[in-house]
Amino acid sequence: MWEARIKTPSIEATQYISSISFDDRIALDVVRVNIAHLLMLVKQGIINVSDGRAIYGVLKRLLQGFSLRPQLEDVHMHIEDEVIKEVGVSVGGKLHTGKSRNDQVATALRMTAKRVIIELAHELLKLRETLLSQCEKHINTIMPGYTHLQHAQPITLAHHLLAYHDKFDRDFKRLLEVYERVDESPMGSAALAGSSFNLDREYVAKLLGFSKIEENTVDAVSDRDFMVELAFAAAMIMIHLSQIAEELVLWSTWEFGFVELPDAYSSTSSIMPQKKNPVVAEVVRARASQVLGMLFSALSILKRLPLSYNLDLQEVTPSVWFSVEETLRALRIIKGVIEGLQFDVKRMHDAAELGFSTVTELANEIVRRFNLPFRVAYRIVGRLVKEAVDAGLTPNEITSEMLEKVALCEGVLIKIDEEVIRESLNPEMCVAKCKVSGGPSQRSVVDMINGRKLKLLTDSDRIIELKRKIEEIDLQLESEAKRLGAA
Numbered sequence: 001m002w003e004a005r006i007k008t009p010s011i012e013a014t015q016y017i018s019s020i021s022f023d024d025r026i027a028l029d030v031v032r033v034n035i036a037h038l039l040m041l042v043k044q045g046i047i048n049v050s051d052g053r054a055i056y057g058v059l060k061r062l063l064q065g066f067s068l069r070p071q072l073e074d075v076h077m078h079i080e081d082e083v084i085k086e087v088g089v090s091v092g093g094k095l096h097t098g099k100s101r102n103d104q105v106a107t108a109l110r111m112t113a114k115r116v117i118i119e120l121a122h123e124l125l126k127l128r129e130t131l132l133s134q135c136e137k138h139i140n141t142i143m144p145g146y147t148h149l150q151h152a153q154p155i156t157l158a159h160h161l162l163a164y165h166d167k168f169d170r171d172f173k174r175l176l177e178v179y180e181r182v183d184e185s186p187m188g189s190a191a192l193a194g195s196s197f198n199l200d201r202e203y204v205a206k207l208l209g210f211s212k213i214e215e216n217t218v219d220a221v222s223d224r225d226f227m228v229e230l231a232f233a234a235a236m237i238m239i240h241l242s243q244i245a246e247e248l249v250l251w252s253t254w255e256f257g258f259v260e261l262p263d264a265y266s267s268t269s270s271i272m273p274q275k276k277n278p279v280v281a282e283v284v285r286a287r288a289s290q291v292l293g294m295l296f297s298a299l300s301i302l303k304r305l306p307l308s309y310n311l312d313l314q315e316v317t318p319s320v321w322f323s324v325e326e327t328l329r330a331l332r333i334i335k336g337v338i339e340g341l342q343f344d345v346k347r348m349h350d351a352a353e354l355g356f357s358t359v360t361e362l363a364n365e366i367v368r369r370f371n372l373p374f375r376v377a378y379r380i381v382g383r384l385v386k387e388a389v390d391a392g393l394t395p396n397e398i399t400s401e402m403l404e405k406v407a408l409c410e411g412v413l414i415k416i417d418e419e420v421i422r423e424s425l426n427p428e429m430c431v432a433k434c435k436v437s438g439g440p441s442q443r444s445v446v447d448m449i450n451g452r453k454l455k456l457l458t459d460s461d462r463i464i465e466l467k468r469k470i471e472e473i474d475l476q477l478e479s480e481a482k483r484l485g486a487a
């Protein structure tokens, strides 16, 4: 390209603007894009079959893998350089007819993004499976549910972990929704204005495994929404992982004592021999912040770009790959941590019993037995808790006499059996009575687990199907090359 319009740029400038250091990720997809474009040029009679065959031979070799030379600006120039070096400019120089690095990079990024989404989705499936198997072990493990990190109402550990499962299920769905928007081919947009050559955009899209073309050529070369959406999907996953991590840090403290982390995912102190530090959880929590930063970086690069292609767009790419890489690592490592968690079932149960998380149920029972407005029952129980706390009593030590007395203070005369109080304040009973769908009762939790196990199977089929479609691309290109006589 040099010494025509401009002299060869300085090494300093070339290296400064180069994307070579992160082009390796898309390199093979760029080769595939070149092959599809070449086959289209041959099919349309824009270049002849024998030239097509010569160029195809080089591209096919590159598809086996090649290393990027840092002195070239990017992977696109690298590939053209290889082709021209091997078959000469009189033939190789025809490859770039009707295409630009702008549509080429956008297309290759989309192909790579599709693979990445499948990888992320796959790791999410594995994490969901791990969570569900912990849930199955803890359907009857009572624990206090929290709001404001204060004891709220009793739930079960299975119910709690199912909440995380459902967040990751949503992350999974989000990825597949992003996939749909990624699944459009910019090829044929060339620099921005399409081409006066008779290109067949739909044909290239189909060869590369896309469902359709991205229509407006100006939009197609300037659109990086899909990269930002991918960065957001990754950031949301990281936030969910960080929330789990935070909880594991808390729960493994002496104060909580709910869980023992696996040794394989812990560390110790160089001076304090007693220490077992939740280091993996801590690093996940911090990496989540870095991934958030990358999302913001990508968004703000796009913020003031005029249409259409600007080299700023290139700089979105490494932030997104960083996010994805860290998210994959975090998904894998948190899965390992969760598999090895040992919960202190008794301690969790005691916390639910002794922390007054059961008293909402006592208020509910008073409503039902004495046909009182909830707010009145709420006030009676509120007074009761205050008295118990002031007297240093546990919920087990609350008597019917105490309850009747505080009821009178609220102007209500009731007689209540001690038995009713004991039952209402029993965390197992509270959980069992919360039969509302999606609630903590054993029945509802078992239903949720079963439903989610089934969904895991259909989700996994969907991923296998998408993966197959992508893996078919190389065969598809090859058989089309043969059909056209280019192979």
Ligand code: ARG
Binding pocket: 019, 074, 075, 076, 101, 102, 105, 309, 311, 313, 314, 317
């Ligand atoms: N390396 C570039 C990127 O990643 C490829 C497109 C360069 N286009 C250009 N007109 N300089 O976006």
